[in-house]
Amino acid sequence: MNAFINIIKDFPRYLWSGWGAIxxxxxxxxxxxxxxxxxxxxxxPSPQETFIALWQMLHTVEIWTDVAITVExxxxxxxxxxxxxxxxxxxxxxxxxxxxxSRPIITVMMGVPPIAWIILALLWFGVSDGSIIFTLVVASFxxxxxxxxxxxxxxxxxxxxxxxxxxxxxxMRLTDVYFPHVFSYIFPASISALGMSWKVVVMxxxxxxxxxxxxxxxxxxxxxxxxxxxxxxxxxxVIFLLLIEYVFLEPIKREVEQWRN
Amino acid sequence: xxxxxxKNLYHKFGATEILADINFSLAQGKVISIVGxxxxxxTTLLHLCGNLLEIVDGEVDNSFSxxxxxxxxxxxxxxxxALDNIAFGLKGGGVxxxxxxxxxxxxxxxxxxNNDDLAKFPKDLSGGMRQRVAFARxxxxxxxxxxxxxxxxxxxxxLKQELQHLLMGLVxxxxxxxxxxxxxxxxxxKISDEILVLDAxxxxxxxxxxxxxxRESRDEDYIFNTTRQLLQDPQxxxxxxxxxKKK
Ligand SMILES: Nc1ncnc2c1ncn2[C@@H]1O[C@H](COP(=O)(O)OP(=O)(O)OP(=O)(O)O)[C@@H](O)[C@H]1O
Ligand SMILES: [Mg+2]
Numbered sequence: 045m046n047a048f049i050n051i052i053k054d055f056p057r058y059l060w061s062g063w064g065a066i067x068x069x070x071x072x073x074x075x076x077x078x079x080x081x082x083x084x085x086x087x088x089p090s091p092q093e094t095f096i097a098l099w100q101m102l103h104t105v106e107i108w109t110d111v112a113i114t115v116e117x118x119x120x121x122x123x124x125x126x127x128x129x130x131x132x133x134x135x136x137x138x139x140x141x142x143x144x145x146s147r148p149i150i151t152v153m154m155g156v157p158p159i160a161w162i163i164l165a166l167l168w169f170g171v172s173d174g175s176i177i178f179t180l181v182v183a184s185f186x187x188x189x190x191x192x193x194x195x196x197x198x199x200x201x202x203x204x205x206x207x208x209x210x211x212x213x214x215x216m217r218l219t220d221v222y223f224p225h226v227f228s229y230i231f232p233a234s235i236s237a238l239g240m241s242w243k244v245v246v247m248x249x250x251x252x253x254x255x256x257x258x259x260x261x262x263x264x265x266x267x268x269x270x271x272x273x274x275x276x277x278x279x280x281x282v283i284f285l286l287l288i289e290y291v292f293l294e295p296i297k298r299e300v301e302q303w304r305n
Numbered sequence: 306x307x308x309x310x311x312k313n314l315y316h317k318f319g320a321t322e323i324l325a326d327i328n329f330s331l332a333q334g335k336v337i338s339i340v341g342x343x344x345x346x347x348t349t350l351l352h353l354c355g356n357l358l359e360i361v362d363g364e365v366d367n368s369f370s371x372x373x374x375x376x377x378x379x380x381x382x383x384x385x386x387a388l389d390n391i392a393f394g395l396k397g398g399g400v401x402x403x404x405x406x407x408x409x410x411x412x413x414x415x416x417x418x419n420n421d422d423l424a425k426f427p428k429d430l431s432g433g434m435r436q437r438v439a440f441a442r443x444x445x446x447x448x449x450x451x452x453x454x455x456x457x458x459x460x461x462x463x464l465k466q467e468l469q470h471l472l473m474g475l476v477x478x479x480x481x482x483x484x485x486x487x488x489x490x491x492x493x494x495k496i497s498d499e500i501l502v503l504d505a506x507x508x509x510x511x512x513x514x515x516x517x518x519x520r521e522s523r524d525e526d527y528i529f530n531t532t533r534q535l536l537q538d539p540q541x542x543x544x545x546x547x548x549x550k551k552k
Pocket of ligand 2: 348
């Protein structure tokens with residue numbers, strides 16, 4: 045609760061600190077426009093064309109349903125990854141043998157590119173939400189798993205001894221000693237996993253040729269050679285990621301990690 | 306009456322013998338100090354006595370009903386504020402939040418910490434503050450027996466003196482017993498009933514000094530003279546290799 049109030053309290057100051065980020069965004073826009081002037085609108089539509097296309101798009105119902113569907117899929121993939129990766133990671137980290145054995149499996153999972161996974165998923169499960177979510181989980185789960193594993197492996201015996209010396213009950217040891225440490229590993233891993241599932245979801249939608257989602261709209265834009273629309277869709281994805289990252293995750297991160305150096 | 310009795314205690318890490326044939330006892334209301342060169346096994350002995358290390362060879366008989374530690378490294382929870390760290394033991398003992406914060410704050414003030422310090426995370430505390438937080442965490446649960454591993458090593462002389470007095474008050478008034486590790490001979494002479502000198506390789510008790518004079522009447526002169534006397538003792542000279550340093 046306290047943490048929540050602190051997050052809200054710090055928010056204006058946090059926004060103010062965003063000026064640097066905004067400046068660099070504008071620089072990016074300028075370079076983008078320069079690219080347009082050199083390459084022409086078919087290759088790289090200008091920021092202006094793109095924003096017009098975006099504006100028009102935002103007035104249609106379809107884009108909102110597409111965004112909603114894509115968000116829903118990636119959230120499912122993300123949540124499953126975090127729950128599964130966190131749970132199994134802690135479990136594997138608790139046993140030396142399990143952590144040694146899981147390493148190669150995770151390396152394999154991370155080594156196979158998501159684009160290969162979606163093909164396999166399509167072969168196994170056909171075109172469905174299931175295939176897409178499966179791909180997201182396979183791509184994001186190892187990240188969280190490794191975080192949780194490392195967090196559990198690096199639990200300090202010294203702090204454990206300390207808490208035992210006070211005859212601390214198990215529940216309190218979990219909440220006060222183990223959890224904060226493991227969480228400090230799982231949290232950043234989850235942020236990476238979220239970014240991963242957001243990127244992979246669109247790719248999966250496109251490759252799976254589902255009729256819905258941002259990926260599907262992207263496929264349509266491609267078949268019509270409609271670069272401004274394609275660009276606008278990319279923009280939507282980026283804006284979403286930025287919003288989640290900076291409006292939602294970053295303030296939480298500041299609050300929960302303020303004890304760190 | 307509660308006491309801590311150590312009989313024929315040996316300890317090894319791997320193949321290295323760390324402690325050999327340790328025997329002593331600590332009665333209620335008494336202070337025993339361990340002095341000895343760095344690496345002689347003082348911390349190991351403390352952990353064995355406090356049941357933090359498994360006893361392989363020998364006997365440790367501890368009949369105190371409660372005990373608390375101030376570790377050589379403070380061992381604070383980095384994700385909790387100084388206040389919550391001090392209240393850690395109380396929370397484990399089931400004391401309600403308001404009450405434990407009240408008790409922790411009171412104890413912190415006694416040790417010269419202020420409200421500002423209490424709101425900080427360990428990373429923002431000075432070494433001496435961290436040491437005091439760890440010390441407060443042990444004191445605040447009012448244990449019968451305290452294991453203190455160089456608890457004042459990072460403090461200035463003023464604070465050190467203050468906290469020594471605080472401890473001695475508890476020994477006299479509350480019958481607190483203390484297992485005390487220090488590198489400071491004068492400090493040991495000031496507060497102990499008995500000093501054990503531990504020599505290294507393997508750690509063994511080579512000298513046992515009983516201080517008869519009541520603590521209240523140990524003035525500067527007494528402490529100074531006794532320290533000087535000890536520093537001339539051949540056993541101490543060889544244990545700490547004092548001759549070597551003179552050359
Ligand atoms: N967990 C361990 N594993 C192996 N060796 C250890 C372990 N802990 C301590 N030792 C060794 O045991 C010896 C005694 O260590 P200990 O920490 O008890 O010394 P100490 O007397 O407390 O020294 P100091 O005054 O520097 O704190 C050292 O040689 C140390 O290297
Ligand atoms: Mg030590």
